[in-house]
Amino acid sequence: MCSGRVDLAFVLKAFSVGMDGVFIGGCRLDECNYVTHGNYHALNMVLLCRKLMEHIGLNPERLKIEFMSGAEANLFVEGVNGFVKKVKALGPLGEGEGIDRNQLKSSLAEISKLVPYLKLVNQEKLASRLKTHEEYDGLFTKDEIDRLFREMVSYYIDPDKCQACMTCLRRCPVEAIVGGKNRIHVIDQDKCIKCGTCLEVCPPRFEAVKKFSGEPVPPSIPEAQRTIVRKGKEKGEKA
């Protein structure tokens, strides 16, 4: 019902399944019936997504947002027709840009996986309501997005410090932490959405979770070496 409901993930999904273009129609700016002004959110999301598209080599013209009222069917028809014509001229997704199909698939998958992180680090900008075209032109820049990926954060559990308290495992929103009782916990980097919760909740007396920025995390400790042998047990004492 509201263009503000069109999530970044929906747009990336459309491209991931091979759509050549995505058109979003929203109500006129400043004419929203609600205090939320979701159409501003949709506009900000589109501007972010267009920069992400540029980052992976896709033509940002493949994503368009237009604003119109329910009484302006003519604008809708003109907007869609013009967009379809433009997308046809651009050619099939990726082919028109000369990107290898597998490369495009993996770039889209990588960015889709990072949607929660991208929304988190850009939440202030995504919620903004700017006034001028100039302000909007500078809301997201390609340099900023390139830097974001260059300095991408990762989280890692130091095996020498983890005490298997299981707090991070219980709080991770995507079950990216592998662990258990008396088992050194590790992060499955393929599942991690970089929310930072594990860093926040790991008790300060352990400080086992580390944040890395722009550099790869060390490999996880092998499964066979993850059991924590407590001192009492080592001597054969009962727990």
Ligand code: SF4
């Ligand atoms: S940053 Fe930590 S809590 Fe967040 S998804 Fe990754 S492993 Fe889970």
Ligand code: SF4
């Ligand atoms: S919260 Fe910290 S100490 Fe506890 S299991 Fe997670 S990484 Fe280990």
